[in-house]
Amino acid sequence: MNLLRTIRLDPSDTFVFPVAAEPGEWAVPGGFVFWRRNVEQLEGKERTSFRAGFLGLASLGRSTLVQVVSATDADRAAAVEQLARQLCERFGAPDIETARRAAGEEVAFASSLANHPTDTLIAVRRSVEDGEVREQFRTLRRREGMSIPRVFDFAEVDDDEPEERVDLAALANSPAKGSA
Template structure:
């Protein structure tokens, strides 16, 4: 199974997001956060999070770049539980049990995207508001000559 971890090429995420994700934490798109947003919500650091921020599923901070890497089943179970709890705490889901299907769906969507790519493939997300809602697109940056660990840290066991 593959999922994505937050990576940082420099310190810019620390300055552009209200709450930056921690290097190495597991990430998903997190576009659900913006489902009810309007143009009026797109200002300052909130606009940056909307425009190109992946959501860390440990700190619930944002990051610009993620890298594909292998995830263990136990880690996935813990992330699913944490995301379901986030849905209860922040979005008012009635219980963790009721939120588990939505949490699984979010993580499965990200895993499906990651399964198509080799480890260390870097990805970015871009969002825009449309009359139909939030539209997301993804950019894939394939690993080339240099090893990713030569210029980015993305965690590991």
């Protein structure tokens, strides 16, 4: 069987979500987190979490992408148990058995999304249409012979440092170093 694990190809999740999932956590779509919220009024990082985040089970952080991985029955049971504990501790499930049933359904749904070759990446897009939440999932596969690419490169900038600017036009018109 296959399950979903969080993956971080660049540091963007740490910028766009209130809490970013750590790479390698078991993951589920996690739309249930928003059931009792008015999602049309969400702003900023919470809105981004709703629109494009999978839920990491250990941290309850969000991940833009998840990776399809091969899993054992023990892995599935561990993911269900981890989510069940979170449902009791953080979401007010009435008891562990009720939480396990709900967690089992959520992990089964995640497993159904993982019906792809291992290493396939999956992204989610949530929206509200006619008052109902819609989820769309898309797959991203590696091209034959290529490793997983970095989607974006970010440079962390210390706010105390002066902003660095590069004049590309001037560089293009200047003679190359070492040329005569």
